[in-house]
Amino acid sequence: MCGIVGAVAQRNIVPILLEGLRRLEYRGYDSCGVAVHNGGLQRARSVSRVAELDMQIAQSGFEGTTGISHTRWATHGAPATNNAHPHFSPNRNGDQTVALVHNGIIENYEEIRSELKALGYQFESQTDTEVIAHLVNHMYDGDLFRTVQKAVKRLHGAFAIAVFCKDEPHRVVGARLGCPLLIGLGNGENFLASDAMALAGTTDQIIYLEEGDVVDVQLNSVKITDRNDIPVERPVNTVHAYSGAIDLGPYRHYMQKEIFEQPRAITDTLQGIEGFVPSLFGDKAATVFERINAIQVLACGTSYYSAMTAKYWLESIAGIPTNVEIASEYRYRTPAVNPDALVVVVSQSGETADTLAALKYAKELGHKHSLAICNVGTSAMVRETELSYLTRAGVEIGVASTKAFTTQLTALFLLTMTLAKMRGRLTPEQEHQHLKNLRHLPNALQSVLALEPNIIAWAESFARKENALFLGRGLHYPIALEGALKLKEISYIHAEAYPAGELKHGPLALVTEEMPVVTVAPNDALIEKLKSNMQEVRARGGQLYVFADSDSHLASSEGVHVIRLPEHYGELSPILHVVPLQLLAYHTALARGTDVDKPRNLAKSVTVE
């Protein structure tokens, strides 16, 4: 979603501001812009890609030592140049004096806009952001830091902002509430960004701001105050290892690279695991796990589907009642609360606005314990939960989540096993066997990845379709949902997933020769039921595309296309079965010529509700 970069230096910082935007492109955006101080305020904006902005700037000899840049994902107002950030606010003579970029949503912007309009401020955009620029300008008292401290108190909603002004040429002020913002420390120069990735190659010394912090970034100092305007020190972290993530290697897209990284990502997620022990989830986990009697999982998107899969495991293996809910639904309803249910948030980014709000709400409702399964150790979600397990997928750049999903499943399986063991539902022999299966999982995944050429052949015919159905049963129903989500996200083919037993209750009406029906068909206890559902599809002329296990005796025939995975992988089978669906979506999108890593209208990290 939106991205922020800011810099104060003694050299031209335009290349840093642009490179930062390039590194944030993966988050999804529809316009971008840069503003610098070079005596006055100068700005360039584009509704195209960062590369186009770069060209515009190169042609105009645009330079400066202080500045901010932004990628915008439209919320208030269409993706148009006048709505792109940075936003300016002029003084009475019409000279631009304040430049500002913003991530998030200001809920009371209309009220503030009316006030400012009455004072004579003119608005050239439909954004909530321009309101903050004018507000800062209006409240400016000669000290930008002090002004921003006061101005943000007027704002309701979620925001991260970076602002500079004409009268203080070597200063950028930042503030965060509900959206991430961090400081990058340099030598005689300092930076701001919404994501450490933006500053890779510039600095690895990072300070993460806390909720309500305001920061004064100058050439040789950074000063932070908390929500009560009290000066605070925040720890400095050394953050590296981003350069590998940016490098595509032999792959055409980040999504393809990330699909193929899954064996490594799972190996890393399992690193150091010798047994299923509560301490994997934090020091207090043993006590917490003793106390809880149920689980409430909250998540969005792909993370929600990993949680849905885990419900099958948690209930059948650990015997613990588990409820899984979409975070944006949970946060606005009145659930019957079981305070002893462990709240588990599942998130790749750890910053998804709805999941964070749902976590906060669950705590307010009286849930005593919380756990985050997350890919970013420094994220708000990890900071705000009592327990955590970090998936070690590495940076995920493709908007369509792949390696984050399979590592989340791995972590949720570890949680299941740990709870099962504590509840006397796992013998030492079973523990040994599950550990063995987990360790072999990366190899099993390699065999599935080797099926790519067969899947490419299918993708050619999928690329010509506009609709697809996905079927699964039991543990693999959420995998069918995830497969359909992947296909629609990046190929724009309308795809829906159903539990196969529901076919007769509606979707069968859609089945014709034109309808490809992708079937996730592991050789588990439900295979015979699933075969009957497949017959129902064939009888209506539907084309079946079946992912079967090699030991399931399912063979290709007229209208039935079968790709065989290795032998059935038991409880961990969903982790294998999702991979061909990822590859099918990827190659179908490739054949349709879509922007695989940055699908239209979507963002990687959804930091607004």
Ligand code: G6P
């Ligand atoms: C966005 C991304 C998805 C992701 C979802 C939840 O929609 O495009 O890939 O699954 O957010 O994100 P999270 O970071 O909380 O897992």
